Amino acid sequence: MLARLFRGGTREIFDFPGGIHPPEHKSESNTTPILPGPLPSQLILPLNMHIGAPARPLVQVGDKVLKGQHLAEGNGAVSAPVHAPTSGTVVAIGPRPIQHPSGMDAPCLVLEPDGEDRWGDRAPLDDPFALSPGELLERIAEAGIVGLGGAGFPTSVKVSLGDHQRVRELIVNGVECEPFITADDRLMRERAADIVQGIQVLQYLLNPERTLLGIEDNKPEAAAALRAAAVGADIDVRVVPTKYPSGGEKQLIQLLTGKEVGSGGLPIQVGVVCQNVGTAYALKRALFDGEPLISRITTVTGDAVARPGNYEVLLGTPVAELLQHAGVDKTRLQRLVLGGPMMGFTLHNPAIPLVKTSNCLIAASTDLLPEPEPEQACIRCGACADACPASLLPQQLYWYAKNDDLERAQQQNLMDCIECGACAYVCPSHIPLVQYYRYAKGEIRIQAAERAKADRARERFEARQARVEKEQAEKEARRRARQQANRAPAAAGDNAAALKQASLDASKAYKAAVKAAKEAENRGDPDLTRYQAEVEKRKTAADQAKAAVRDAGKAAPPSTDTHPKAEADLKKQVADASAAYKNALREAKAALAEEREDAATLQSRAETLKAEADRLKAALRDARAGQPASAPTAAPDPVEALKKAVAEASSAYKAAVKATKEAEQNEADDAARLRAEADRLKAKADELKQQLRDAKAAAPATPKAAPSPAAAAAPTTTEPAGAGGQASASDEEAAKQQKRLNALKTAYKMAHKQYKEAHSALDRARRDGAVDLAAMEARVEKLKSKADHTRDALDALMDETKASLLAHTGKDLKTLKLDAARAETALRDKSDELKRLRDTADEDTLKRLTSELGTLEHDAHLARRALKQALEEHGLTEE
Amino acid sequence: MALINASSPHTRGPVDTGMVMRQVIYATLPGLAILTLLFGIGTLLNVVWAILVAVLCEAAMLRARGRPIALYLRDGSAVVTAVLLALALPPTAPWWLTFIGVAFAIIVAKQLYGGLGMNPFNPAMVGYVLLLISFPVAMTNWVGGAPYRTPDVLESVFQFLGHGALDGLSGATPLDTFRTFAGNADALDRMIVLHGRWAGLGWEWVNLAFLLGGLYLLFRRVIGWHIPLAFLAGLALPALIAWQIDPLRYADPLFHLFSGGTMLGAFFIATDPVSAATSSRGRLIYGALIGILIWVIRTYGGYPDAVAFSVLLLNLAAPFIDYYTRPRTYGHERAKRGAGS
Incomplete structure (x- = not known):
């Protein structure tokens, strides 16, 4: 009845479904005026008392600060600054336990009050409406004002509208529907005029078509006070029936306008902005009085405090000190709730501070708030569905949440649950329904996050695959091009003669083999088949050699391709001839050992084969000699490449330093990572610089052409002295070459890594939906071309090194390896022979054999060393 | 300070499952009293005996299933099942x-379905139907033959102990009688059992008593109005139409509403939340369909009453009804219903 009186004639009040009427417990705390809170020994100010990014500290430990002074500034678009609630000294900046359901720590400023409560500069405005909305918004942001009703969303963000947004209704929330809480009630009763002034500021900023102030009918004094204060102002004070949760933003909008905010949407989408009366009051204080948000009204109630009531507490006041101030009886205190009994959460650490959103503190014994009773079976009574203000089916959600059927739970609109607790309140089976929903929501969020992560990883992987493949293809293309370029100058003409010779030799070998086979046949050799196989082999070799000659003849003038083929054929022939010789030799040896008649014949055949093999080898050498090394001048100057790399590295380092500084200023999480990155880049740059110095030192020697062929043959000669002397001559050159090679390798690796990093950064930015990618793309391209360039230089240098090795020794690496292997074989054969003849041969023969063995040993040693040197000095690795 | 760490809400409403069940039992008392007055103490004996059996069975099953016996017995659901079943049985039922x-x-x-909250069918009605099918004679043997006489205590005890039906005591219910002689005006006129105020001798008093109990449950908000109202409307409306067409062949709506197990079914049986539909709209459909089905079976079926069959059939349909009657969630354009959602 009272409600109807207040509602008045034409003023419409809608209804929302569900809702409950729990015992109000308001009278415990709303009968006394607002009292000042305590001046605690320490104020703990979390940097994140709001929704959004934590504030960035502006003070240091030991700083003396005045009341109202900026201690930390807002950081980013959605953030809010922190001010000193009183004058004093900053004694610590670090993690402290804060208001969080999991009781986790968060960075806080700790202020020790000096008791003087001295204000710093205040800039009250006589007429805030003289300022532009933009300037006002700035002042509101600077004053650290956030929504004081619940979540603590920065007010300046909430009231800055997009271009297309129009506000039809500004709704001011004075409902305060949760039991026990009376902070807004007392505020409205005692400071209604201030609230109206704050609302006028909101009206100025939002320009709404109408302003509705909702207030529950259990607060007639507050409604009367507001009505009186709102005379002349365009504010429609509307009394709504007491029902929990009519103070929920969505429910209040529905109550006053009949509109529903779309699922997952914001009120502004239906032309509504909601603000709490406390926020309006804070706006008044900030603009008209120049006082930033440094205190708030907090209800202290419950049967464990002697003086329940509303206290104007300084932000950062520890809960324990406020409880002390209100006369807590610790023996009775069994449940400590921050917030209301329906949606607040229990505290187990009274050291945590009160923040901008702390509206109520309930210190209760189990008489007032009993321990939760054991959960019983759901009897599907549907009381929860009747109580749900969002028209959900809580009992169904409960089944799904309990069975981890998250998909079905989502299908039943679990995410639209506002966690008001009405369902759990009415449940006759004492099922903690909200707890189940929170769990299921958490699981859904985790799964969504994991899915997103997996998607990102897959995208990243695919992008990387694509990049690697592209790089491989490009590398291969470059390699081909280089080969072509290298081959071009290798004239095929010189080879023709060698090839012809090789062909002749092969034919001869073939004929000899045929002869040998015939002889073997004549004498009835049991190994006839082997001879025949030998003949076949020879024939094939001869044919190939002939074909090679033919090919070379055809393609000779313009061709660049026949040469390697001819060389390969020759190589094969050499190998085959060597093998044939070895076979023949083994047979001859066997025949000798068995003192067969044909031993002499076999011996002679072996000799013939050996001669052939040698001839082929010579032909191969000749053919190779005709193939000049790649032109070293074609390769880009490694010093230049290095210079470029150094420049790039330096600029990358500088950019990283800049980013780090920015990140540090912003208190961004990744500042440390960026710093590390910068350090790493610096080290790289230094290293590159060092390499550049080295390369420069080596540079003058670079253009030097290959030394004389005479010297080149030296390392494989049997004279150790000669080899040593030559080594000293080429050592210096080789060392320089090696240094350059290493420098280039490092430069390439780094350039490639930079490119890769830039590329993945670009990918990340793309995924995050960054708008301005052009600069990043350009940078990636630049880095890529740099890496390619370095790679070209490196490849060229590798080729050059190989060529110079060939020029130095007259042999390429493979030949050296072959030489070494051959020497080893000869040595082994000789030692076998010595062993065999030790008992039978005469002393002279043995002496001769021993000396031969010594020579062979020496040869093998030299060959080994030559190979090893070549490998080491030139840093060549087979790719 | 050992502070309680608990999830919100930190306060609970006063309603408690055990309390709900107790309210239901209190609400059956007027009906039980009238039944005892009219038909002797047979029903009372059966109610007490049924409670004893139910509690023992429940405890044994809870023990077998490894559940806390005291906690689950305290919800009182077994007692409610026992009382409702015993009220539905004839007063002459032996132990x-x-x-x-x-x-x-x-x-x-x-219990084999998983205990309270998991059973798809109303347990009392499952027991009732089992008995009705297995022992049809014993189950349709109501006190109240002609001439009408209330058995005394000794007779009731003998009945309860299973010493045969007593001559002159047992007979058919008005529903049964009407169904037998429907269409025959003379016969209907002669049947004394049908000569009660509205619904046959004595039965209107039984149903009025259960209606009273049901209104109490409504008043205490133990049950909602949707199911009983839809139930009674679903029964009365077809009855009214048919009666208008042919009053001789079809009983009048008041007769249907106040005879047999109508009120017991509407307020106590169909409202069993576990096996009923859950949304408000679903409950209306659920209740109405039970009412219509009762009228159909009473009029055309082979059994004298139909509350148990109708309730069980609709228990079967309840999940389906729920599926298509989900409420529209706040902020959503339309409700997610049916297979398409």
Whole structure:
């Protein structure tokens, strides 16, 4: 009845479904005026008392600060600054336990009050409406004002509208529907005029078509006070029936306008902005009085405090000190709730501070708030569905949440649950329904996050695959091009003669083999088949050699391709001839050992084969000699490449330093990572610089052409002295070459890594939906071309090194390896022979054999060393 | 300070499952009193006996299933099942009939499905139907033959102990009688059992008593109005139409509303939340369909009453009804309903 009186004639009040009427417990705390809170020994100010990014500290430990002074500034678009609630000294900046359901720590400023409560500069405005909305918004942001009703969303963000947004209704929330809480009630009763002034500021900023102030009918004094204060102002004070949760933003909008905010949407989408009366009051204080948000009204109630009531507490006041101030009886205190009994959460650490959103503190014994009773079976009574203000089916959600059927739970609109607790309140089976929903929501969020992560990883992987493949293809293309370029100058003409010779030799070998086979046949050799196989082999070799000659003849003038083929054929022939010789030799040896008649014949055949093999080898050498090394001048100057790399590295380092500084200023999480990155880049740059110095030192020697062929043959000669002397001559050159090679390798690796990093950064930015990618793309391209360039230089240098090795020794690496292997074989054969003849041969023969063995040993040693040197000095690795 | 760490909300409403069940039992008392007055103490004996059997069966099953016995017994659901089944049985039911029905209801229809909240069918009605099909004679043997006479205590005890039906005491219910002689005006006129105020001798008093109990439950908000109202409307409306067409062949709506197990079914049986539909709209459909089905079976079926069959059939349909009657969630354009959602 009272409600109807207040509602008045034409003023419409809608209804929302569900809702409950729990015992109000308001009278415990709303009968006394607002009292000042305590001046605690320490104020703990979390940097994140709001929704959004934590504030960035502006003070240091030991700083003396005045009341109202900026201690930390807002950081980013959605953030809010922190001010000193009183004058004093900053004694610590670090993690402290804060208001969080999991009781986790968060960075806080700790202020020790000096008791003087001295204000710093205040800039009250006589007429805030003289300022532009933009300037006002700035002042509101600077004053650290956030929504004081619940979540603590920065007010300046909430009231800055997009271009297309129009506000039809500004709704001011004075409902305060949760039991026990009376902070807004007392505020409205005692400071209604201030609230109206704050609302006028909101009206100025939002320009709404109408302003509705909702207030529950259990607060007639507050409604009367507001009505009186709102005379002349365009504010429609509307009394709504007491029902929990009519103070929920969505429910209040529905109550006053009949509109529903779309699922997952914001009120502004239906032309509504909601603000709490406390926020309006804070706006008044900030603009008209120049006082930033440094205190708030907090209800202290419950049967464990002697003086329940509303206290104007300084932000950062520890809960324990406020409880002390209100006369807590610790023996009775069994449940400590921050917030209301329906949606607040229990505290187990009274050291945590009160923040901008702390509206109520309930210190209760189990008489007032009993321990939760054991959960019983759901009897599907549907009381929860009747109580749900969002028209959900809580009992169904409960089944799904309990069975981890998250998909079905989502299908039943679990995410639209506002966690008001009405369902759990009415449940006759004492099922903690909200707890189940929170769990299921958490699981859904985790799964969504994991899915997103997996998607990102897959995208990243695919992008990387694509990049690697592209790089491989490009590398291969470059390699081909280089080969072509290298081959071009290798004239095929010189080879023709060698090839012809090789062909002749092969034919001869073939004929000899045929002869040998015939002889073997004549004498009835049991190994006839082997001879025949030998003949076949020879024939094939001869044919190939002939074909090679033919090919070379055809393609000779313009061709660049026949040469390697001819060389390969020759190589094969050499190998085959060597093998044939070895076979023949083994047979001859066997025949000798068995003192067969044909031993002499076999011996002679072996000799013939050996001669052939040698001839082929010579032909191969000749053919190779005709193939000049790649032109070293074609390769880009490694010093230049290095210079470029150094420049790039330096600029990358500088950019990283800049980013780090920015990140540090912003208190961004990744500042440390960026710093590390910068350090790493610096080290790289230094290293590159060092390499550049080295390369420069080596540079003058670079253009030097290959030394004389005479010297080149030296390392494989049997004279150790000669080899040593030559080594000293080429050592210096080789060392320089090696240094350059290493420098280039490092430069390439780094350039490639930079490119890769830039590329993945670009990918990340793309995924995050960054708008301005052009600069990043350009940078990636630049880095890529740099890496390619370095790679070209490196490849060229590798080729050059190989060529110079060939020029130095007259042999390429493979030949050296072959030489070494051959020497080893000869040595082994000789030692076998010595062993065999030790008992039978005469002393002279043995002496001769021993000396031969010594020579062979020496040869093998030299060959080994030559190979090893070549490998080491030139840093060549087979790719 | 050892502070309680608990999830919100930190305060709970006063309603408690055990309390709900107790309210239901209190609400049956007027009906039980009238039944005892009219038909002797047979019903009372059966109610007490059924409670005893139900509690023992429940405890044994809870023990077998490894559940805390005291906690689950405290919810009182077994007692409610026992009372409702015993009220539905004829006052002449012998002890073994009650025993079989209650034991089956608790052990099979309730506990084997997973206990309270998990049973798809109303356990009391499952027990009732088992008995009706297995022992049709004993189940349709109501006190109240002609001439009408209330058995005394000794007779009731003998009945309960299973010493045969007593001559002159047992007979058919008005519903049964009407169905037998429907269309025959003379016969209907002669049947004394039909000459009660509205619904046959004595039965209107039984149903009025259950209506009173049901209104109490409504008043205490133990049950919602949707199911009983839809139930009664669903029964009365077809009855009214048919009666208008042919009053001789079809009984009038008041007769349907106040005879047999109508009020017991509407307020106590169909409102069993576990096996009923859950949304408000679903409950309207659920209740109405039960009412219509009762009228159909009473009029055309082979059994005299139909509350148990109708309730069980609609229990079967309840999940389906729920599926298509989900409410529209706040902020959503339309409700997610049916297979398409």
